[in-house]
Amino acid sequence: MAPAPDFGLFIEGKWVTPPNATRFTTSNPANGQVLASFVAATPREVDAAVRAAETAFPKWRSLPAPQRGEVLLRASALFRERKERIARVVTQEMGKVIAEGRGDVQEAIDFLEYMAGEGRRMFGETVPSELRSKFCLTVRQPKGVVACITPWNFPTAIPNWKIAAALVCGNTVVFKPASSTSLCAVEVVKVYEDAGLPPGVLNLVTGAGSAVGNALIDDPRVRAVSFTGGVETGRGVYLRGAQSLKAVHLELGGKNPMIVLDDANLPLALDGLLFGAFGTSGQRCTATSRLILHEKVYDTFLGMLDRAVAKLKVGDPLDPSTDIGPVASADQEKKILRYIEVGKAEAKLRTGGEKLTGGAYDAGFFIAPTVFETRHGTRISKEEIFGPVLSVIRVRDYDEAVRVANDVDYGLSSSIYTSDVNLAFRAMQDLECGITYVNAPTIGAEVQLPFGGIKSTGTGGREAGSVAIEEFTEIKTVFVDFSNRLQKAQIDAPVGE
């Protein structure tokens, strides 16, 4: 086996390794194989990365937005060329099955293409003036140096959601990925490098959230922080960013419900549930972690679920016949198993509930798909577990289903299966969250639509879709007076007098 490669930081267009750098490695959660080693950056390297981004900013912002979009198009073409190889890196470093590894890269490609077009839109407004011979408009301007801090669960898609949107708007970026998926981050940055992005426009600093993240957030030259991760980390980032009055955008966790009513197409709901709850081993922010099930179909549907779960194949994520790969890391495994113990104490375990052992399982972090029957209000029914663990809650009717669905701290995604069009439309209004699916599972974002949530899921903005640029631009309001005299708003000829 070839020795694991060493990577440096990417600062001012060069891969650099500081003298006496401390290094860390990433490994394959399916078999423990070490994949590569990376520099644990210190505040000194963060300073250099921010300086590079600050220096590159004036030139990059002055490039016309359509030309910035051209760089994104070149990057998307390179991702296409490298899709299979990078998808395998995603699967090997993070553990999602290979079809989902390809999906991760495809989402990056889709978003780059979508955002490249934004370079030719970036709409402002023209608005009438109350005065004669005066023209009023808004234009979008970049914020400056932006820090993009990302989690490990979509290690190519989420960085691209942030980086591509930030760049097309004219910002420069310091990118800090989750440590456990640093190799995916290197692949992402190499694509931008090869697409011809000028030096300093995108910089990569790998390393611990505490050291690198804090230094980035504290730096007064960083004007905005775009963060995706857990609620507690996000809260810390928000508080820290407030010290220097930074714009902080947070995309955090979820406890996403799927409501299955008594008139639902049950086989369809079952397919959606299996994908929503156990896809990516339940490690999606939009994963279906609660099944809110109508009492009239409760026993029938759970019987169907038991039989389907028993057929799921857990194993090598590179094997195309595998349904569920390992969870992403030893830490993830520990946390999920802890929640399973909590579940055993407060709810009824229906299936799974254990770490898989024996043979190839012993070298990785494999957890059996797990289903608990519980009442609403238990910890497993309200806290984000982020693993292949589903809580099933029995309800009497639509109203109780919605009450239960809404009674959690999070508000990211939701889904309802019903054939009653009136109830489907009511659910669109009643479910308190950023995303509602009708007759589809809670997962399945598309890049041309806004993505994000309410309550503890975030600060309220949205990524993706045409609104993605809100996070990365400031609105400048412009008044052009061509009357050749001083005109006074609100004072000269007030409207209605």
Ligand code: NAD
């Ligand atoms: P995490 O909060 O542990 O880490 C996220 C990132 O923050 C990592 O890069 C980490 O190194 C960094 N970090 C850690 N401490 C920091 C600090 N003090 N300052 C700055 N940065 C710091 O989250 P994770 O385990 O990587 O990801 C899982 C979480 O992400 C789940 O809660 C999941 O729901 C959430 N998530 C949300 C979305 C969304 O769009 N809403 C998408 C994917 C994942």
